[in-house]
Amino acid sequence: MTTNKNNKRQEEKITALYCRLSQDDNLDGESNSISNQKEILMTYAKKNGYLHPKFFVDDGISGTTFNRPGFQEMEKLIESGKVSTVVVKDLSRFGREHLLCGHHTEIVYPSLGVNFIAIQENVDTTKGVGTEMMPFHNIFNEWYATQTSKKIRAVNEMKAAKGKRVSSSVAYGYKKIDGDKEQWYVDEPAAEVVRKIYDLCLAGKGPSQIARKLEQEKILTPTAYFNSVGRNTSNPMPANIYGWRENSVEHILENRQYTGCTVNGKSTTVSYKVHKVIEKSKEDYQIIPNTQEAIISENTWLRVQELRKNKCRNTATGRKSLFSGLVFCADCGSKLHFCAAKSLKKNQEFFRCANYKDGRGTCTIHFIRDVVLETIVKEAISELADFVRCYNSVFLYLISEKKGTESINLEKSLRAQTESAKQRISDLDKLFSRIYEDNILGKLSDERYSRMANEYEIEQKQLMREAEENEKALIELEKQTVDMKMLYQGLMEFTEMKELTPTIVNKLIERIEIHNKEKKHSHNNVKVDIYFTAVGLFDIPTEQQLIETMNKIQEHNKFVEKSA
16 A cells, blocks of 8 residues: 555656757757757657656756756755656756765665656666766866866957957947847947936936936836847846846946947956856956947046946935035045035035044044035136137147147057057967977977967067056046046037026036135135046136246247248
């Protein structure tokens, strides 16, 4: 009677047919495809009388990890005693980590009374068939994963060295077109949302405020949008398709690729076994300009990064100053906190040094009312706008005199060095190919080939490092030109509006420093230093200074005419 009950329970259990395909396995063509695996497994189950077959599938997931959705679902059923047999096409489909493969097939499954079958290797643990060779198959499968990982890393390094994009994922706002795997194209509906996010940031909105605004306007989240246009995504469909997350907005605001460049080397993994992602330092990024159409201008992106660096906290009242995040103490360098309370009227809101701490800190108060600061800033911007409009040539001459010709010469030198290095890297690739062919044909001995290849490789790596460092330096120099464009744009907007807005302030001002009050003629005076975008501190010349500068410009122009 007991035997009949056991047989009945066994008959009710399912036969787990497990299929797995990683992205690298796609290289093998149809032989390892999910559809092919399913057909083989189902045919085997029917032919050998295995009851209640059920498929468990992991598509696009490496065998070096066992943290796979389909596998985990199968494991839960095995642990609850609902599985009698696990069948795989071959041991590599089960996994490519020999210790964990052995742990499951030799310890866990036998102790739970589960039979394990690998068709290709003729493994059947209940019958004791093929088990002796199973550890060796598992070791070979892991070795294969190791070699594949090394090849992929080498290919990615080579692509990066040649200035090509390494990552296959496409940023929200862009898309790929069938038949063109490399190029990104602007996806206009999503790109419009990206532009809106940047505009809101320039207008003084933080990521959480932007996320709420997008939700209120019923704008689809990136995942929901991808689903709506039939684009594959690894993320599950959100319950609230308009529920933007703060970190999604932050990711968009930090993504430099919207300026039309490619960014390589942002992250790596510990190893082919440990898939933990390690974020690299921004200094180590490889930036390749002009690889696709820009959605956001370079100057807008750089300005947003400056604003994000000086993030400001909301007050308890929710009120914020136009200058929040831009005001600093001239003595200790700390931020000045914007103080607003229900008991304070708007004209009573003020800034004070973060290190003052009601007299118990390491700095003095450095107090200034928000309305007073607004008046000072408005006057300073108005004066600068009038001066630039009336004496633009003088303004440019003063700025170039301040910065000198050194940066211009440096830029020319860096560009020439970078082009030379890239040309030599390309030449070395050709030389590698040539000496390899000579070695194969017997024209070059193995010893000489090895020595020459080693010398070429050392030289190429050094040139790659130099080219990357030069490109980083060029980006910094280009930022100065970008900042000047931002300054002119902000001054034009102010001239038209005659009003300060968060966008204008964020375009024009990099930093405001507040000095401690000084007593002059029985009045308390507070000195305010305003650092403008691109030019820093700029004092409007006096009438005498203006005349002297215009004379210098005339003399310079005469000298240039004579030289020509």
